Amino acid sequence: MKGGFRRVWHGRRWRVDGQNDLRHFANLGTKLGLCVKDQDKRVLYQNENSINTCGNMLGEQCTKTCMTLYKKIEECSAISEGMKLFKATEIEGHKVDALIVNDGDKITTMLYPLDESEEKFQKQEVYFREKGLTKSEIRIMQMVLQGMTNANIAEKLFISKATLKTHLNNIYKKLPESMRPSQVRN
Template sequence: MSAPAVPVVRICLADDHTLMRDGLKEMLHTAPGFTVVGEASTGTEAVALATGLRPDVVLLDVEMPGPGAAEVIRRITRAVPKTQVLVLTMHDDPDMVRELLETGAAGYLLKTVPREELIGAVRSAVRRDSDSVVLVVSRQTVEQLDRQRSRERAVQLTARELEVLRLVAEALSNAQVAERLFITEATVKRHLTNIYGKLDAVSRVDALRKAAAARLIDAGRDGGPWSRPGDPAGVR
C-alpha cells in the first residue's frame, strides 16, 4: 500500500525586489511539499494574486508600491480568510510587529531568518490555530512587546472613561464631551480626574500620550490636543 500523498503548501511571494523573490523561490522549492504559485511586486498585485489563486500562504514584504502592508493584509484576510499572511521584512520594529499582527498577519519574520526557520514558520502558519502567531524578531523587540502588554494589563479604564478619553483625543472641550455623552460637565471632570490617576498623568496631553503608549487609544489621533499645552485635571 502506498503512503498517502503529502498536501502541497501553495505559496505566493510579494516583494518588489526580483532577486529576493528568486532567492525565496529557489529556497522554498528545495523543501518537500512547497510550491510557489505566484509572484507580486506591488501591494495591489499581492491582493489580486491572493484573491485569484487562493494560496495557503503569502510571504509579504512591507515596503512595496501600492497600499501599505497593513491595508494589503486587511484586504487579503477579508477576501480569502483561509490564506495566511506571513510578513518577511528587514524592519525589526515592535510597533510595526504589533500593528501588522493585530491587522491579521499570521506571523512576522526578519529577512535574516535561517532557511530552516523560514520553512518551519510557513508550515506552522498553515496548521496554526486562530490564537497563535509565528514571530521571529530580535530579543529587544520581544521584550518591548512584553512591556507594552504589561502596561496594558496594568491600566484598566472603564468603558465610560475610554469614551471620555477618546473624545478628548478629538480635541473636544469638557463641555463638548458632556454634550456628546449626555452627561454633566462635572461628571466629565470627575472621569478625567480618575483617568489621570490611573494613568499617573498630570494633563490632557500627558494622559493621551500615556494612553496611546498603553494602546488604549490611537496615537496622535486627529492631531488635536497633542500639540497643545496640557491643562490640569478639572480645568476647561
C-alpha cells in the first residue's frame, strides 16, 4: 500500500499500520468528522465522528458520503489537487460544511455538522440587531449563512436579483469585514 500504510487487526478493530502519524487528528473536537484516504480512495484513518457518519471504512475503498462530493471536484476540474469547500450541503440527512483537501498524496475530508436549532437563529438575530440590521435584512443574512445562493434568496423573497444585491450591499456596510461575502463563502 502507498506511503507505508497497511491494514492490520489491532485488538477489537482494524487499524492501519502507520496510523500513529494521524493520531493527532483524533482531538479535533466533538463535532468535526475527519477521514483520510489515499489516492485510490482507500480509508487510512477515521475519527469517531466519521465512523458515526459512514460506518467503519478503515482499509476499504470509500464510495460513501464525501466521495460523492469528491466526484464533483474530479468531474469539473482538470487538476483535482487542492481544496474544495461545500457550504451547507446535505449528507446522510444532515446539513454539514464539508472541506475536501487533495494534496496529491492523501485525500482529507472534514465534515462539520451545522446547528439548525432555533436557539442558533435567535443568537444570530440578536447579533444582527445589535449591528443595526432591519428585520428583512436579518432574514436575508440568515439565508446567506444557510448557504442559499442569491438566485434562491431572490426567488424565495419574490424580489429581483438586483434588489437583493442592493439589500446585501446595505447589509455588508453595517457588518464587520469578516462577515462579507469573500469571507463568508467561496
